[in-house]
Amino acid sequence: EVQVVESGGGLVQPGGSLRLSCVASGFTLSEHWMNWVRQAPGKGLEWVANINEDGSESSSAASVRGRITISRDNAKNSVYLHMNSLTAEDTAIYYCGRIIAAYEPSEYWGQGTLVTVSS
Amino acid sequence: EVVLTQSPATLSVSPGERATLSCRTSQSVSSRLTWYQHKPGQAPRLLIYEVSTRAPGIPARISGSGSGTDFTLTISSLEPEDFAVYYCQHWATFGPGTKVEIK
Numbered sequence: 001e002v003q004v005v006e007s008g009g010g011l012v013q014p015g016g017s018l019r020l021s022c023v024a025s026g027f028t029l030s031e032h033w034m035n036w037v038r039q040a041p042g043k044g045l046e047w048v049a050n051i052n053e054d055g056s057e058s059s060s061a062a063s064v065r066g067r068i069t070i071s072r073d074n075a076k077n078s079v080y081l082h083m084n085s086l087t088a089e090d091t092a093i094y095y096c097g098r099i100i101a102a103y104e105p106s107e108y109w110g111q112g113t114l115v116t117v118s119s
Numbered sequence: 120e121v122v123l124t125q126s127p128a129t130l131s132v133s134p135g136e137r138a139t140l141s142c143r144t145s146q147s148v149s150s151r152l153t154w155y156q157h158k159p160g161q162a163p164r165l166l167i168y169e170v171s172t173r174a175p176g177i178p179a180r181i182s183g184s185g186s187g188t189d190f191t192l193t194i195s196s197l198e199p200e201d202f203a204v205y206y207c208q209h210w211a212t213f214g215p216g217t218k219v220e221i222k
Contacts, residue, residue, distance in 0.1 A: 037163075037213075044204075045155070045163065047211040061211065095162060103210045105153040107174055109162035 002026040002108045006096045009113030012086055020081040020113055022096030030054065030074040033099045035106065036081050038092035048094070050102055051079065059102065064090075086117045121145050123207055123214035131222040132197050140192040140217045142207035147187045153208040154183055154192045156201075157216075163206075167192065194219075 008020040022034065035050035049060040049070040058070050067086075072079045079096060093114050097106030122145040132138045142152065154167040165174040167183035170190060180195045194201055202221055207214040 039157075044216045045157065045206050045208075045213040047208075047213065059211075097163075105165050105168040105174075105208070106163075107165045109164075111160075111162050 002098070004096050004098060004108055004110040006094060006110040006113040009094065009115045011116045011118065013119050014087055014117055016086050016117070018083045018086065018115060020083065020094055020096075020115070022079040022081075022110060024077045024079070024098070027098070029072070029077050029079075033101055033104070034070075034072065034079045035097050035099050036070060036079075036094055037097065038094045039112075040089070040092040043092075046092075047103075049081065050099065052102065057102075083115070086115075088117050091115060091117045121148060121209050121212055123209060123212055125205075125207060125214040125217045127217060128215070129218045129220060131220050133222045134197050134199060136197055136222075138194040138197055138201070138219055140194075140205055140219070142185075142190040142192070142214050144188045144190070144209060148209045150186075151209050152183075152185070152190050155206045155208065156203045157206060158203045166205075 003025045005023050012018050036048040038046050051058040051070045055072045067084050069082045093112040095112045096110045098108040099106045124143045126141045150169045152170045156164045171183045182193050184191050204216045204218045206216045
């Protein structure tokens with residue numbers, strides 16, 4: 001069974017950092033692009049970043065570029081979201097998803113991990 | 120950047136009725152239009168990709184259509200589990216969503 005499980009969310013102060021993890025099982029991670037999307041409280045879905053199969057290519061949304069980066073470690077079946085200089089606008093549930101290629105639809109998503117940026 | 124507009128923002132429908140959701144794009148997106156269903160506390164669920172192809176396990180009462188800049192998601196007869204928020208997506212952009220609520 002294909003599964004992705006996010007973790008690492010929590011309460012962080014403005015200006016702080018956090019690393020989210022996404023652990024994949026039931027499929028070969030190294031054969032798939034992966035992405036992150038988020039949903040802020042009361043808002044819709046927002047695409048955050050994606051990364052190709054071996055980590056050599058990635059993209060991120062303008063709203064997070066320079067502060068939030070995506071990486072992966074296929075040997076650990078994991079994808080990461082490195083979040084720095086966090087602001088209240090980054091408060092959201094972050095979802096990890098498997099995609100066929102960059103910006104393609106994602107059939108498999110995790111349940112999400114909540115990041116709260118507050119003092 | 121393509122802008123996606125969804126209407127209505129909220130759709131009040133009774134179980135068993137038909138729901139028609141609209142997604143308009145600011146420029147032609149060819150066949151690259153996807154629909155998701157999202158419920159609070161749950162993972163997004165892929166419904167439709169490439170305008171009209173149902174994802175595995177999606178019932179036939181849910182269908183997608185359209186071309187160019189105008190797209191439609193239709194639920195022919197609403198079941199209780201269909202009450203949720205629906206998003207269209209193209210590339211890195213999601214629409215603002217349509218909430219389908221029980222009338």
